[in-house]
Amino acid sequence: MCDVQPGPVENHRSRESGVLVYPVFSRRSKGLSVGINLFPDRKVCSFDCPYCEVFPFQRDAAFRLDLLETELRATLRRLKAGEFPVRDISFSGNGEPSLAPQFHEALEATARIRDQEASGAALVLITNGTGLLSDQTFDLLRRFAAGPERLSIWLKLDAGTGDWYARMNRSPVPFNALLDRIRELVRRAPVILQTMLCRINGEAPSAEEAAAWTALATELAGLNAAPGAGIQGVQIYGKARPAPEDPLAEALGPDYLEDRAQALQNALGRAIPVEVFV
Numbered sequence: 608m609c610d611v612q613p614g615p616v617e618n619h620r621s622r623e624s625g626v627l628v629y630p631v632f633s634r635r636s637k638g639l640s641v642g643i644n645l646f647p648d649r650k651v652c653s654f655d656c657p658y659c660e661v662f663p664f665q666r667d668a669a670f671r672l673d674l675l676e677t678e679l680r681a682t683l684r685r686l687k688a689g690e691f692p693v694r695d696i697s698f699s700g701n702g703e704p705s706l707a708p709q710f711h712e713a714l715e716a717t718a719r720i721r722d723q724e725a726s727g728a729a730l731v732l733i734t735n736g737t738g739l740l741s742d743q744t745f746d747l748l749r750r751f752a753a754g755p756e757r758l759s760i761w762l763k764l765d766a767g768t769g770d771w772y773a774r775m776n777r778s779p780v781p782f783n784a785l786l787d788r789i790r791e792l793v794r795r796a797p798v799i800l801q802t803m804l805c806r807i808n809g810e811a812p813s814a815e816e817a818a819a820w821t822a823l824a825t826e827l828a829g830l831n832a833a834p835g836a837g838i839q840g841v842q843i844y845g846k847a848r849p850a851p852e853d854p855l856a857e858a859l860g861p862d863y864l865e866d867r868a869q870a871l872q873n874a875l876g877r878a879i880p881v882e883v884f885v
Contacts, residue, residue: 644700645707652702705738767820
């Protein structure tokens with residue numbers, strides 16, 4: 608069976624209070640994660656997912672690179688004395704990190720401070736992939752994933768069809784254009800796919816959508832990739848936090864998530880792990 612990871616879900620709402628750095632216990636990190644928030648003043652995202660837990664807010668808290676460096680270093684030093692090791696430092700926050708004007712500089716600074724203060728922690732980018740349409744961002748992520756920074760790219764793939772993409776992600780970015788760039792990245796860098804499964808307007812994904820998603824994930828895993836590149840794993844997770852548009856999006860049961868994961872694991876074989884987070 609697929610690896611099911613239960614456990615408590617911690618509240619991420621502190622990032623909506625203007626904070627740049629926020630430690631949380633993360634189910635997908637399987638422990639203590641230090642979040643990096645490049646949008647402390649408002650939500651900025653190229654997706655409009657109905658399950659998103661970021662509530663509308665406005666703060667007078669502009670991002671500053673020097674403040675990020677100070678807060679991150681202080682946080683990592685404080686956590687060294689704690690009971691739990693830092694599993695990763697993760698770019699997530701109030702939107703799509705790659706859209707931030709200082710994303711490149713923030714990524715470089717975070718990698719440097721990680722090496723100095725928490726060398727055992729992974730460096731993670733949680734992304735919807737739309738930043739890949741920028742050649743500059745694409746090259747940055749490819750270099751950081753393949754280089755000494757060892758960036759782990761957790762890339763969203765919520766849908767196998769354009770119809771479900773329109774319902775789940777509600778983005779103006781064309782689905783096929785996004786998929787083309789995802790394919791290109793997978794050929795050139797290591798990637799972990801992440802998929803949210805939930806009901807929308809009371810409806811679970813159709814059997815046709817489920818089959819299309821399995822086929823798409825399998826295609827991506829089978830691409831002719833450079834050494835060290837390609838799909839490294841798949842994370843399937845369910846809705847576990849309140850969202851502003853509830854009950855438009857609703858959680859599906861663990862059995863449904865496990866069945867979807869098992870179908871993909873059967874298609875992939877055992878070489879690529881598929882994990883479920885409920």
